[in-house]
Amino acid sequence: MSALEKSPETEAAAATPLMTLDGVSQVFDTKAGPIRAVDNIDLSVNPGEVLCLVGESGSGKTTAARMAAGLARPTSGQVGFDGTDIWSMNRNDFGTFRRSVQYVHQDPYASLNPTRTILQTMIAPLLKHGVVKNKKAAVVRATELLTKVDLTPPETYLSKFPHQLSGGQRQRVAVARALTLDPKLIIADESTSMLDVSIRISVLAMLGRLRDDLGVGFLFITHDLAIAKYFGWHGKTAVMYLGRIVEFGPTPKIINAPTHPYTRALIDAIPEPDPDLTKTKGRESLRSLEIPSLAHLPSGCTFHPRCPLFEDGLCDGKVPELMEIRPGQSAACHVVARDGVPEKRPDEPGA
């Protein structure tokens, strides 16, 4: 067998998703009553794959990600890792799972201990989990990882405290720390959204290199489809709205040929002059800009009060299921499922 051919074992392993969310929901009890932050979603990430989770603030991305990381237990549904339900794992297996999934938060300042130097932050997990034999080896590994995230020369950073670094440098340290335990999945939750644009681009480029070099799976969370396009072009994208997935498919299809009116509206809202994105722009004008409260969700399709395709009696009656609209691409929309994707408007570019 040549090196490029896959053995049956490798093929079988590739077929087992790394992480699965299966009918997962999260309901929070609040003063306003119970709110369904995540409502019956199915998602999976294969080994080495990028899945982007996109949606406006409050759509449930972080809640879904916390469940995927085992940081919160779903109210219903199953979270699987390497084919096993994480909440039925024994203590040991759960520990291994938690080390295999590393979470990189939006705000590195909040996630790094301000009283620890970068060296202390980096070597603590290496020593605690026995990744290396002794402190000397831990320092060597910490130095290698800082180099991997472009903090060079690494020695300059080891003795510093988080407050002595810039936002971009702190986020690089957070990524280096996430790599200490050789994760199989990195959950990057708006990891670049607090950074200035030029720094954001360089941190994204660094993450992209790690994605390509390490073969780690990514659950990449962003409110910005342009960033999903940049980071997840070879992967898949799920679009969330008020706790549900409204569109799912390969990222190029979501960007270049969105089918759900909400995805189309998100693309319309992107201000930057991206030639791929502007091709798909100009299609929808929303009936309302107001996002309904999770405590008082509209009946039927929760997007119906804003949706340009709204049909009385159809859209406000029943919750739409995700249906395959085109091969590999599904959307939860009664009208698109019945009629297909609407034609371009006459004034639309390319019409």
Ligand SMILES: Nc1ncnc2c1ncn2[C@@H]1O[C@H](COP(=O)(O)OP(=O)(O)OP(=O)(O)O)[C@@H](O)[C@H]1O
């Ligand atoms: N612990 C909690 N208790 C009550 N409500 C919560 C809790 N955590 C999240 N929520 C609510 O659940 C909804 C979804 O929040 P979530 O943070 O998952 O959304 P998001 O898409 O990640 O948004 P953002 O980008 O603003 O973080 C929001 O209305 C939020 O206020």
